[in-house]
Amino acid sequence: MKLSKRVHHNIQTIKEELNDSTDLKVREFNLSIQGIREISCALIFFEGLISGQMVTEAVMQPILHEVRDFDQPMDANLITFIKESVLTNSELTEKNTIDDVVLSIMIGEVALLVDGFNTALTIDMKGWLHRAIDSPQSEGVIRGPRDSFIEAINRNMMLIRRRLRDPNLTFERIQVGNRGQNDIVIAYIKDVANDELVNEVRKRLENVDLDVILDSGYIEQMIEDDWWSPFNTIQDTERPDEAAAGLVEGRVAILVDNSPFVLLAPATFNTLMLSAEDYYVRWPAANFVRIIRFVASFVALVTPSLYIALVSFHPEMIPTKLALSIAASREGIPFPAFIEALIMELSLEIVREAGIRLPGPIGQTIGIVGGLIIGDAAVSAGIVSPFMVIVVAMTAIAGFIIPTYTLSFGLRITRFFLMLAASFLGLYGLTLGMLILLGHLATLTSFGVSYLSPWAPFSPWDLRDSVMRSPWHKLKRRPGYTHTKDQTRQPLKKRRRRKRSS
Amino acid sequence: MIHKRFRLVILTLTLALLMTGCWDAKDVDQRSFVMGIAFDLAETEDRYVMTIELPVLSGFASQSSGEGPKSVMFSTVGTSVAQMATHFESRTWRELFFGHTQAIIISGDAARKSIRPFLDFFDRNPRIDRRLTLFISQGEAQEIFKTKDPREDLVSVYLNQMLNTLTNTARVVKMNFQDSLRNLESNGDTILPRVRSSGTEAVIAGGALIKDYKLIAWLGENETRAAAFLYNNVSGGLIVVNVDDNLYAYAMRSASSETKAKLKDNQLIFEIEVKSEGDIIEVYYEEAQGPSAFDIAKIEDKLNQLIANEILHLVTKLQDLKTDPIGFDRLVFRSYPKFWKEHAKDWKDKIFPQAKFEIKTTFRVRRTGIVEKEVVYERQR
Missing domain, CATH: 3.30.300.210 (Nutrient germinant receptor protein C, domain 3)
Structure with a gap:
């Protein structure tokens, strides 16, 4: 619908369009030009989305003071004059339709309507309150930057831009959500990221038809390759350095407004197991930590099922003294090993979930209470054996070592599946379960990249940054799985050419 | 058609799971760990006395008081090992478990007749730990279990570990069950470590010379070396x-x-x-x-x-x-x-x-x- 020339008419339509919402403010005023003419004008905006002080200082005052001396003839374009000579804002646009104006108002702009003109001037005055930049909550590091993304998308873009002063760093804005009209930004480095990847990301994002996007989690689940798998195939991070590193590796970052988590695609099992800190500490330390991390993730995955298999099916595989000691500690416990393990693992998950939900100070106590009850009382009451407590404690601690929270979810769910397999078939079942798991992981892809690369398909170059990380001097190329346009990060040494025999 | 075939595959897979699994699931505390087995001649002819050493589990718990016996002995008389093992199972609600058996002791007198009847049961059992040791005892075999070493709660564990240590002194031949069986099955002859009870202590020294599954002579320490x-x-x-x-x-x-x-x-x-x-x-x-x-x-x-x-x-x-x-x-x-x-x-x-x-x-x-x-x-x- 086109704007009409009458201000009151326009105000009426916009109000109707926005259902006369209470936070919609209409400031009507009269412009007197050289004391001869009076033109009625209106500023329309949502309270809270814009800063009221800014409206007064940067819009009302200049207009009221400057336009007074407007000496052009009647039909001259007052709007253009205001836009070009009066207002100092960096972002000003002229809108012709009601819909455009309404959308502008909704994203935090101020619409200026002037009587006699069927265009509106929208002024970017976004000034809502947002959280200050804080340190990351779920991806802490000892060594490395401490800032994290926040809910405001423009700040998030700033955080990335500050790290990559590269003219090729590109941000593309898309609006998704037929009700939310949420901003989504695709970020990539134009001469690094593979075009096909960028196009695929863009295509998938454009196909998302959800009414509102409240967090990047919505987008992640809508555009991933294998949405039925317990494993996530898109990485999420709240660390700007991680996002910047991903961009440099040729991956695409997806920023979603109102979400402090930025998505990185493609993501493989390998990339999800790496922490930003691995690149900041020296390589021997990084390798040491990475090996421990991979071992620990395996421990977190199989320890309970291994315990069930050995205790229920293969006690001859436990060293004699330990077997006796386990048998002694299990004496009088009314449940088979599987039920025992299930009780303990489930209560661990309950304590963990409760700890997250409870407000901070009480969250501490739930840890102590849960630890006391599970660790001590359950044992002395004869519900579980002390060895089971060790097993559970080991899985819990080892599980926390996985740097990506979403991946640890996948492994936690799989753990129960393996426990079930072990309780049916012992070590044979555990092996079967692991094979099924491996098979499943091998079928996963993330934007066409195999989830298990660089191991399957095997790519020797990418192995330099997997379980082991080569020193920076040796990491001269970008990873191969992203198929980047520019493949080198450091100049490669020139190979000595063989002298050609003439 | 595809649907039918798919159903068949699912059925087969489920059967494969259920038929192979679960049947031997038994938690550790539901099993009786037979740590050692001793065979003696019974008074009646063609019958043997089988004695087993079982740990008293409560003695191995971490909160155990340290008092009370750590092991018990059970004896029974029968003609074959399997029969005697069944006797034991009727006397305890737990299944006998040979996966951690450390020592099998055959008395010299029984061995002079033949050691063959004692071995087949264990040879056939897939869950036997083949690193256990076959001993020939000078004197009654079950007497060995009555010796008490304060450093080790179970005599059978003591024997097996002692044998490993003694290898460093060249006073015994180190032969685990697998080695002994291999020797015996190839030509019926072997040398087995000799054990005797000194009343309070089990002494491993020397060897027993087996010919055609029968004990024919003892070997002294130098001969054993x-x-x-x-x-x-x-x-x-x-x-x-x-x-x-x-x-x-x-x-x-x-x-x-x-x-x-x-x-x-x-x-x-x-x-x-x-x-x-x-x-x-x-x-x-x-x-x-x-x-x-x-x-x-x-x-x-x-x-x-x-x-x-x-x-x-x-x-x-x-x-x-x-x-x-x-x-x-x-x-x-x-x-x-x-x-x-x-x-x-x-x-x-x-x-x-x-x-x-x-x-x-x-x-x-x-x-x-x-x-x-x-x-x-x-x-x-």
Whole structure:
């Protein structure tokens, strides 16, 4: 619908369009030009989305003071004059339709309507309150930057831009959500990221038809390759350095407004197991930590099922003294090993979930209470054996070592599946379960990249940054799985050419 | 059609899961760990007494008071091992579990009749830990379980660990169940470690010579040492030699032996080569003034003679008894398959007793300790 020339008419339509919402403010005023003419004008905006002080200082005052001396003839374009000579804002646009104006108002702009003109001037005055930049909550590091993304998308873009002063760093804005009209930004480095990847990301994002996007989690689940798998195939991070590193590796970052988590695609099992800190500490330390991390993730995955298999099916595989000691500690416990393990693992998950939900100070106590009850009382009451407590404690601690929270979810769910397999078939079942798991992981892809690369398909170059990380001097190329346009990060040494025999 | 086939696949997979799984699931605390088994002759003929040593589980819990017995013995009489094992199961609600059995002891008297009836049950059982040890006891076998060593709660565990330690002293042959069975199944002969009860202690020393599954003779400690050299399972041990009226204690740090079979003019010759390196760890002087210098070459010669004689003594004894527990027959089979084919039947009775042995021993003294002494080393060529 086109704007009409009458201000009151326009105000009426916009109000109707926005259902006369209470936070919609209409400031009507009269412009007197050289004391001869009076033109009625209106500023329309949502309270809270814009800063009221800014409206007064940067819009009302200049207009009221400057336009007074407007000496052009009647039909001259007052709007253009205001836009070009009066207002100092960096972002000003002229809108012709009601819909455009309404959308502008909704994203935090101020619409200026002037009587006699069927265009509106929208002024970017976004000034809502947002959280200050804080340190990351779920991806802490000892060594490395401490800032994290926040809910405001423009700040998030700033955080990335500050790290990559590269003219090729590109941000593309898309609006998704037929009700939310949420901003989504695709970020990539134009001469690094593979075009096909960028196009695929863009295509998938454009196909998302959800009414509102409240967090990047919505987008992640809508555009991933294998949405039925317990494993996530898109990485999420709240660390700007991680996002910047991903961009440099040729991956695409997806920023979603109102979400402090930025998505990185493609993501493989390998990339999800790496922490930003691995690149900041020296390589021997990084390798040491990475090996421990991979071992620990395996421990977190199989320890309970291994315990069930050995205790229920293969006690001859436990060293004699330990077997006796386990048998002694299990004496009088009314449940088979599987039920025992299930009780303990489930209560661990309950304590963990409760700890997250409870407000901070009480969250501490739930840890102590849960630890006391599970660790001590359950044992002395004869519900579980002390060895089971060790097993559970080991899985819990080892599980926390996985740097990506979403991946640890996948492994936690799989753990129960393996426990079930072990309780049916012992070590044979555990092996079967692991094979099924491996098979499943091998079928996963993330934007066409195999989830298990660089191991399957095997790519020797990418192995330099997997379980082991080569020193920076040796990491001269970008990873191969992203198929980047520019493949080198450091100049490669020139190979000595063989002298050609003439 | 595809749908039907798919259903069939699912059904087969489910069956495969249910048929293979679960049937042997039994938690550790539902099993009776049979730590040791002893076999004796019963008073009535053709019957045996089987005694098992079971741990008292509460004694192994972490919060245990440390008081009370840590193990119990059960005995029963029967004709076959399986039958006697079933007797036990009717007396305890737990299933007997042989996966952690450490020792099987057969009394000398029973072994003189034959050890064969005791072995088949264990040979067939896939869950037996084949690293357990088969002992022959001098005296009643179940008496061994009545000995109590304060350092170890279970006699069977004690026996098995003791045997491993004793390997370093070359006083026993280290034979686990698997080795013993292999020897026995190839020609019915073997040497098993001997154990006896001194009332309060179980003593492992010497060996029991088995011929055709029957105990025919005991071997003394020196004979056992020679046998250990032939089996090539000596890893240490002390040899004391007398040189010029001084006693030298030689501790082996490594030892190995190799046996080769040679056939010359239808005469079998076994070339046995023993090599060892070690240290002099003590010198005992009769007189106030000891020797001013070590004559290492002399010590080495004496060691070579001593061990060569011991080995020769043992093989002569084996030849006299017409038994081949070391497995020279396998060596002949490998080296001269044709000859073996012709003479396999009368190997123990004719061929082996007439074989010749050439024994070469090379003992080397590497260190003499940190006491400063002049070391003389002249090897006469």
